[in-house]
Amino acid sequence: MPQNDCADTIPGRPISGSAGLDPQNWDSTRALGHRMLDDMIDWLSTARERPVWQQMPQALRAELRQPIPAGGEPIEAIYEDFRRLILPFSSANEHPRMMGWVNGGGSPAGFLAELLTGIFNVNCGGRDHAAIELERLVIAWAAEMVGMPKATTGVLLAGSSMANMVAVLVARRAALGVQVRSAGLQQARLTAYASEAAHGCIPRALDMAGIGSNALRQIPADANHRMRLDLLTEAIAADRADGATPFLVVGTAGTVDTGAIDDLPALADIAAAENIWFHVDGAFGATAALSKRFAPLLAGIERADSLAFDFHKWAQVPYDAGCVLVRDPALHIETFAQSLAYLTQELRGLAGNPPWPRDLGPDLSREFRALKVWMTLRAYGTEGIGRVVESGCDIARHLAARIASEPSLELLAPVVLNIVCFRVAAGAADLDALNRDIVADLQEAGIAAPSTTTINGRVAIRAALFNHRTVAADADALIDGVLLLAKRRNAFSREDRLE
Amino acid sequence: MPQNDCADTIPGRPISGSAGLDPQNWDSTRALGHRMLDDMIDWLSTARERPVWQQMPQALRAELRQPIPAGGEPIEAIYEDFRRLILPFSSANEHPRMMGWVNGGGSPAGFLAELLTGIFNVNCGGRDHAAIELERLVIAWAAEMVGMPKATTGVLLAGSSMANMVAVLVARRAALGVQVRSAGLQQARLTAYASEAAHGCIPRALDMAGIGSNALRQIPADANHRMRLDLLTEAIAADRADGATPFLVVGTAGTVDTGAIDDLPALADIAAAENIWFHVDGAFGATAALSKRFAPLLAGIERADSLAFDFHKWAQVPYDAGCVLVRDPALHIETFAQSLAYLTQELRGLAGNPPWPRDLGPDLSREFRALKVWMTLRAYGTEGIGRVVESGCDIARHLAARIASEPSLELLAPVVLNIVCFRVAAGAADLDALNRDIVADLQEAGIAAPSTTTINGRVAIRAALFNHRTVAADADALIDGVLLLAKRRNAFSREDRLE
Numbered sequence: 002m003p004q005n006d007c008a009d010t011i012p013g014r015p016i017s018g019s020a021g022l023d024p025q026n027w028d029s030t031r032a033l034g035h036r037m038l039d040d041m042i043d044w045l046s047t048a049r050e051r052p053v054w055q056q057m058p059q060a061l062r063a064e065l066r067q068p069i070p071a072g073g074e075p076i077e078a079i080y081e082d083f084r085r086l087i088l089p090f091s092s093a094n095e096h097p098r099m100m101g102w103v104n105g106g107g108s109p110a111g112f113l114a115e116l117l118t119g120i121f122n123v124n125c126g127g128r129d130h131a132a133i134e135l136e137r138l139v140i141a142w143a144a145e146m147v148g149m150p151k152a153t154t155g156v157l158l159a160g161s162s163m164a165n166m167v168a169v170l171v172a173r174r175a176a177l178g179v180q181v182r183s184a185g186l187q188q189a190r191l192t193a194y195a196s197e198a199a200h201g202c203i204p205r206a207l208d209m210a211g212i213g214s215n216a217l218r219q220i221p222a223d224a225n226h227r228m229r230l231d232l233l234t235e236a237i238a239a240d241r242a243d244g245a246t247p248f249l250v251v252g253t254a255g256t257v258d259t260g261a262i263d264d265l266p267a268l269a270d271i272a273a274a275e276n277i278w279f280h281v282d283g284a285f286g287a288t289a290a291l292s293k294r295f296a297p298l299l300a301g302i303e304r305a306d307s308l309a310f311d312f313h314k315w316a317q318v319p320y321d322a323g324c325v326l327v328r329d330p331a332l333h334i335e336t337f338a339q340s341l342a343y344l345t346q347e348l349r350g351l352a353g354n355p356p357w358p359r360d361l362g363p364d365l366s367r368e369f370r371a372l373k374v375w376m377t378l379r380a381y382g383t384e385g386i387g388r389v390v391e392s393g394c395d396i397a398r399h400l401a402a403r404i405a406s407e408p409s410l411e412l413l414a415p416v417v418l419n420i421v422c423f424r425v426a427a428g429a430a431d432l433d434a435l436n437r438d439i440v441a442d443l444q445e446a447g448i449a450a451p452s453t454t455t456i457n458g459r460v461a462i463r464a465a466l467f468n469h470r471t472v473a474a475d476a477d478a479l480i481d482g483v484l485l486l487a488k489r490r491n492a493f494s495r496e497d498r499l500e
Numbered sequence: 501m502p503q504n505d506c507a508d509t510i511p512g513r514p515i516s517g518s519a520g521l522d523p524q525n526w527d528s529t530r531a532l533g534h535r536m537l538d539d540m541i542d543w544l545s546t547a548r549e550r551p552v553w554q555q556m557p558q559a560l561r562a563e564l565r566q567p568i569p570a571g572g573e574p575i576e577a578i579y580e581d582f583r584r585l586i587l588p589f590s591s592a593n594e595h596p597r598m599m600g601w602v603n604g605g606g607s608p609a610g611f612l613a614e615l616l617t618g619i620f621n622v623n624c625g626g627r628d629h630a631a632i633e634l635e636r637l638v639i640a641w642a643a644e645m646v647g648m649p650k651a652t653t654g655v656l657l658a659g660s661s662m663a664n665m666v667a668v669l670v671a672r673r674a675a676l677g678v679q680v681r682s683a684g685l686q687q688a689r690l691t692a693y694a695s696e697a698a699h700g701c702i703p704r705a706l707d708m709a710g711i712g713s714n715a716l717r718q719i720p721a722d723a724n725h726r727m728r729l730d731l732l733t734e735a736i737a738a739d740r741a742d743g744a745t746p747f748l749v750v751g752t753a754g755t756v757d758t759g760a761i762d763d764l765p766a767l768a769d770i771a772a773a774e775n776i777w778f779h780v781d782g783a784f785g786a787t788a789a790l791s792k793r794f795a796p797l798l799a800g801i802e803r804a805d806s807l808a809f810d811f812h813k814w815a816q817v818p819y820d821a822g823c824v825l826v827r828d829p830a831l832h833i834e835t836f837a838q839s840l841a842y843l844t845q846e847l848r849g850l851a852g853n854p855p856w857p858r859d860l861g862p863d864l865s866r867e868f869r870a871l872k873v874w875m876t877l878r879a880y881g882t883e884g885i886g887r888v889v890e891s892g893c894d895i896a897r898h899l900a901a902r903i904a905s906e907p908s909l910e911l912l913a914p915v916v917l918n919i920v921c922f923r924v925a926a927g928a929a930d931l932d933a934l935n936r937d938i939v940a941d942l943q944e945a946g947i948a949a950p951s952t953t954t955i956n957g958r959v960a961i962r963a964a965l966f967n968h969r970t971v972a973a974d975a976d977a978l979i980d981g982v983l984l985l986a987k988r989r990n991a992f993s994r995e996d997r998l999e
Contacts, residue, residue, distance in 0.1 A: 020891035021968045022607040022816055022880055027541050030608045034541075034615060038533045041619040042526050054850050057630050065633055069641040073881040076609050079874075083616065087871070090630035092622035093850065101850060102842070107621035108521040109529045110575050113536060115618025117582065119872075120540040122606035122818045123591040126659075131556050131589035134564055142568040159658065160625075160865030162858075170708060185712025186685050201840040202864060209669060209862060211710015213684025257842050311865060317521055319621045320867040341700040342954035343601070343756050343962075350940030351553050351592065351600060351949055359661075363708060365701060366659030366810060368819040372586070373618075375578075381521055382572040392519035441849030450850055455841035463842075469520045 033077055038116070044088065045095055048470070052447020053098045057090035093450050094320075097470035098478060101444075101452035103257065103285050103314050106468035110380030111319040114373035125157075125367040127357025129350070136358060136371035142378060143310075143324050147283070147290050148303030154330040156362035157312075157370040160323035161284035162202040164309030167325045167336075167362055169193075169206040169249065171307060172278035174336040175329075176248035182336070186211050192240045194218045195251035196228035196263055200282060203251055225415055226261035228252070230271065237275055249278050254299055255286020258454045258463070260420035262286060265301025272306075281305040285467070288315035289418060291387040295394060298417070315393070315419075316386050317469050318377045322370045325362070334360050393419035393466035400464060400476040407480065409487065413456040422454065422461035425483060428492030433460035439486050448482035449475070532576055537615070543587060544594055547969065551946020552597045556589035592949050593819075596969035597977060600943075600951035602756065602784050602813050605967035609879030610818040613872035624656075624866040626856025628849070635857060635870035641877060642809075642823050646782070646789050647802030653829040655861035656811075656869040659822035660783035661701040663808030666824045666835075666861055668692075668705040668748065670806055671777035673835040674828075675747035681835070685710050691739045693717045694750035695727035695762055699781060702750055724914055725760035727751070729770065736774055748777045753798055754785020757953045757962070759919035761785060764800025771805075780804040784966070787814035788917060790886040794893060797916070814892070814918075815885050816968050817876045821869045824861070833859050892918035892965035899963060899975040906979065908986065912955040921953065921960035924982060927991030932959035938985050947981035948974070 024030055065086050093099040094106055123132045140155035158164055174181055177189055191212050195203050197219040204214035218236045220228045237247045250272040252263040265281065272279035281287070281302050287310035289295040290302065302308065305328065312322035327333035338360040346355040359365045378386070397419045404410045404423045411426035429435040437453055440462055444450050451464045464479055523529055564585050592598040593605055622631045639654035657663060673680055676688055690711050694702050696718040703713035717735045719727045736746045749771040751762040764780065771778035780786070780801055786809035788794040789801065801807065804827065811821035826832035837859040845854040858864045877885070896918045903909045903922045910925035928934040936952055939961055943949050950963045963978055 020884075020887035021971075022605075022609075022884065022888065023545065023969065024608065027545055030612070031538060031541055034537045034612055035534055037612060037615055038537065039530060041616060042530055042533070045619055046522065046526055054629075056628060056852075057633060061630075062633050065630075066637055066640070069644050070878050070881045071883050073879050073884045076612060076875065076879050079609070079878045080612075083871070083875075087630040087634060088620070091620060092624075092627055092629040092631065094621050094623060104623055105621075106521075107619070109523065110521075110578070112618035112621070113529070113533055113575060113579075116533060116536055116615045117540060119611035119614025119618075119818050120544055120606070121587070121590060122593050122604075122611070124593060124603055124812075124819050125591075128591055129555060130553075130591040131560075131564075131586040132591065134556060134561050135586060138565055141565070145568050159863040159867070162862055162864045163662075166708075166862065173710075181710075181712070182707040183712050183714045185706075185715060186710045187712075201838050201843070205836075205838060205862070207684075208681040209665075209709065211672075211680075211685045213680070213682050213686075215682045216684060313623075313865060319618050320623050321863075321865050323865060337704075339700050339704060343951070344700070345952060347936070347940060347952075350943040352940070352943075352951065353555075363661055363665065363704070364658040364820075365661045366812060366820050366822060368658070372582070376575065376582075379569055379578045380572050380575050382569045384570050385519075385521065385572045388519035389521065437846070441846060441851070444849040444851075452842070452851065453844060453846075470522065472520075 033080065037080065048095045049097055051096070053096045053450045054093045054444050055090065055447060056445070061086050097468055097472065098449040098475045099468055100464040100466060100479060101450045103465055104467055105314045105317045106470055107319045108317040108377055108381070108469070110376045111317065111373045114376040115319055118369045118372050121369060123369050125369050126359040126365040128352060129354035132369045132371060133354060133358065135375055139371045139374045140326065144326055147287055147299070147308060149305065149308065149326055149328060152330055153326050153328055154333045154361055155324060155326040156358050157374070158323045158325065158362055158364065159321045161282065161309045161311050162205070163363065164323045164325035165202050165282055166206040166209055168280045168307035168309055169210050171327055171333055171336045172249045172280060173210055173212065175278050175332055176246060179335050190245040191248045192216050192218060192245045193249035193251065194220055194233055194236060194247065196220055196222050196253055196256065198222050198226050198256040198258055198261060199251055199253050200257050200284065203282065226256055226259045228263045230264060230267050234271060247275060247277050249280060252279065252281045254281050254283035254302055255418060258456060259414040259422055260286065260418040262298050262417060265299065269301050269304035278306045279304065280307045283308055283310040285311065285314040286418065288386065289390050291383045292390040293387065294391055295418065312374045315390055315467055316377065317389060318373050322374055337361055337363070389469045396466045396471060396473055396476050397421050399473045400480070403477065403480045407484065409484070413459060413461045419466040421464045422456050424459060424461050425487045425492060428487060435490065435492055436460045436462055438490060439483055442486040443482050446486070449479040451479060532579065536579065547594045548596055550595070552595045552949045553592045553943050554589065554946060560585050596967055596971065597948040597974045598967055599963040599965060599978060600949045602964055603966055604813045604816045605969055606818045607816040607876055607880070607968070609875045610816065610872045613875040614818055617868045617871050620868060622868050624868050625858045625864040627851060628853035631868045631870060632853060632857065634874055638870045638873045639825065643825055646786055646807060648804065648807065648825055648827060651829055652825050652827055653832045653860055654823060654825040655857050656873070657822045657824065657861055657863065658820045660781065660808045660810050661704070662862065663822045663824035664701050664781055665705040665708055667779045667806035667808055668709050670826055670832055670835045671748045671779060672709055672711065674777050674831055675745060678834050689744040690747045691715050691717060691744045692748035692750065693719055693732055693735060693746065695719055695721050695752055695755065697721050697725050697755040697757055697760060698750055698752050699756050699783065702781065725755055725758045727762045729763060729766050733770060746774060746776050748779060751778065751780045753780050753782035753801055754917060757955060758913040758921055759785065759917035761797050761916060764798065768800050768803035777805045778803065779806045782807055782809040784810065784813040785917065787885065788889050790882045791889040792886065793890055794917065811873045814889055814966055815876065816888060817872050821873055836860055836862070888968045895965045895970060895972055895975050896920050898972045899979070902976065902979045906983065908983070912958060912960045918965040920963045921955050923958060923960050924986045924991060927986060934989065934991055935959045935961055937989060938982055941985040942981050945981070945985070948978040950978060
């Protein structure tokens with residue numbers, strides 16, 4: 002059927018009414034919204050009384066799996082299903098004893114912002130409206146946080162995975178010129194450098210960018226899990242001698258396993274001397290800039306050519322709110338801007354106000370993330386978030402002290418910020434399996450939710466203190482739980498533990 | 501300062517209290533939330549009474565630009581600033597006379613879901629929790645919508661720009677094998693094919709993927725703005741003869757300028773015969789599958805190897821909620837999965853339940869987009885969203901009829917779905933400038949907000965009927981406004997228009 006005939010061949014429908022989805026009378030929508038708000042605040046404020054996690058039963062999973070519905074139904078009924086099928090089975094981020102991976106706990110200012118955002122429903126890809134101004138302000142605040150220049154550009158996105166990808170793309174453009182966008186990588190042999198402790202999203206960004214993850218030289222780390230500078234300079238020299246083009250040095254400000262912070266001033270010096278882009282992955286660690294006590298550990302971060310970090314981690318903004326900053330606005334824009342008839346930027350009207358966020362990153366449809374960042378930072382201030390950072394670091398030290406006092410436990414890495422890696426170090430032939438089992442046991446028992454990782458070849462119980470609701474007693478509950486569950490697994494005899 | 505000394509050299513702080521951000525008493529937070537909800541529903545339900553758009557005054561922009569605050573402040577005060585500085589200056593998505601670009605209007609079910617999501621605050625990168633199950637269900641619904649197989653995998657992301665990028669990466673892996681992820685593009689000369697009317701995010705995805713936008717053969721379109729099949733097969737043959745590797749055919753189901761739908765069955769046949777990945781960009785058009793009247797135009801979409809589309813456009817889910825579907829789950833997972841110690845997937849506990857969304861796309865931190873999609877589709881059903889689709893298409897036909905009846909106006913492209921491109925075709929030497937001015941005038945006057953594009957070299961006024969609140973009278977207001985403003989610009993004499 003030729004398309005230009007559609008208007009004739011597809012029967013018309015009277016358009017007297019509206020197919021609109023808004024109710025004629027908003028009373029029941031309002032009432033439901035008020036009830037949801039109260040219920041959810043009840044749920045959040047009683048998190049401590051619940052197990053940290055419980056698995057969703059298979060029967061409920063099966064019940065969830067319905068075909069796509071043809072007719073509509075009252076939102077009240079859908080909400081009841083949410084209460085029954087979804088709410089009890091959260092990812093545990095709300096809970097004070099969630100200590101696994103790197104997960105922020107959200108905050109009242111953040112969730113109130115999300116309430117506004119859902120109704121406001123602006124598209125932040127570009128154009129001339131207040132949300133774009135607010136995103137620019139939040140980017141300026143981010144640059145201010147870490148001491149980058151006022152002209153720094155940036156964009157909010159889902160998280161540090163894409164933030165690091167954006168940085169790789171800007172660095173690629175810096176190395177190869179803007180023609181890389183049209184011509185592709187061609188014969189270029191780019192090489193990048195990061196600590197072996199760098200996050201997996203760094204090699205994945207190189208993979209997505211077509212450079213390939215093999216181009217990443219994973220430089221061994223020292224005993225403190227920081228990139229070895231001597232091996233970095235050696236690797237760069239070897240690649241140059243081999244005819245490759247070193248284009249990117251990635252410093253990690255807070256490695257995901259242990260929280261180690263690379264020697265950023267030295268990396269900045271090396272990158273400057275070698276004329277290589279200096280990127281910092283500060284996914285959670287960059288937020289430590291808000292603590293006067295811990296900011297000195299980040300010295301050198303202000304020299305980054307680009308920085309990736311998340312507001313939804315230590316800064317407790319609700320998911321998701323990643324951020325990338327780029328020191329050179331022109332390079333940043335040249336990496337993403339396109340000239341498209343459909344998206345012509347004008348001098349006036351709604352199509353004004355360039356550059357747009359879509360000129361600074363990969364997304365054109367974008368929710369209004371800046372509002373929750375702005376409201377969170379204003380409500381608690383840098384001091385309030387700084388206190389959350391310090392509290393997490395203090396609890397980590399308390400945890401490390403408890404571990405040191407328990408003969409059956411062993412600390413596996415220095416505690417730099419808020420991450421503690423340890424293990425039960427006695428009582429089983431296969432300690433790796435034992436510690437993995439204990440972590441799953443802890444989660445299934447609802448006691449606490451640490452995660453695991455591998456430190457120097459040994460499976461570690463990893464506790465990351467990111468939730469602002471966590472107090473020292475929660476760390477004690479973790480240790481008590483580890484010891485109890487190790488005992489239940491007969492990992493050590495009665496003589497090892499009194500209980 | 502060596503990092504392993506930090507625990508000693510950074511003075512400890514008593515951790516008796518908590519640095520938590522939750523209030524001791526939730527009463528004022530609840531009260532503010534209730535007020536926000538009522539205010540925002542008032543704002544939304546009175547959208548029609550306001551100008552469609554108003555520019556944010558420079559003085560207010562300047563007032564917004566404060567340094568990052570050190571101390572916290574009451575959320576009530578921040579909300580007052582939101583009401584004064586942000587809310588009046590929206591991107592106009594809420595308004596029934598927003599007709600520019602492609603913007604959904606949101607919906608009550610969607611914004612209630614966002615209220616829940618902000619407090620629930622789960623991270624949907626992976627792990628074993630209900631939100632992951634719900635995302636799988638929503639992906640199954642998406643596949644069901646367009647007739648793709650049950651085993652289809654997919655992931656929600658910000659929008660079609662990244663959804664198309666994901667598809668390019670899976671197609672790249674399909675063509676070059678999984679080693680492309682580690683080895684990079686090397687000597688490969690990949691070529692891709694799309695209509696010249698395809699969206700700019702297609703060449704940008706090739707750019708980001710390192711293939712380069714020049715690898716995209718922009719195949720000329722016919723008079724109906726559909727890709728010319730003869731020129732496609734010629735281009736593929738020429739590239740093969742030249743030693744290149746054709747790897748991707750992109751069909752567009754709803755071009756952004758005119759809504760044209762490529763001949764998808766023919767493209768599927770060509771791609772199958774040539775053994776090339778067949779991707780469909782159905783950013784907004786795929787949603788027409790929910791209308792019995794318009795679904796036949798999408799025939800062939802079910803044969804796609806991958807499909808990109810957005811729930812936040814025609815399906816009225818709040819921003820953002822893009823979606824990519826991939827027919828071959830193994831290829832999809834092999835394009836993104838990584839083995840990382842820190843993210844080990846376990847058989848039980850919170851780290852169970854593979855594959856995770858982070859194995860299917862670029863993000864590891866991800867908000868809970870599935871909830872708003874699920875609640876919207878359940879609340880209105882496929883029939884309710886189908887009615888929104890049909891209403892938009894009907895109003896577009898009404899608009900086209902009005903344009904045909906006005907001698908000074910000219911329709912510039914066939915109306916296939918809900919997009920109408922036209923112009924004032926008389927009264928000025930420079931019709932392009934005149935029509936651009938009229939669009940900016942309409943926006944500044946608050947009458948309506950169409951956008952512009954270029955059709956066959958001529959600047960068009962482009963009206964896209966995506967908002968479910970729009971009725972035929974709004975289309976009339978657009979035409980009346982165009983004629984009035986053209987007259988104000990002395991574009992034509994009294995004889996042309998009676999008024």
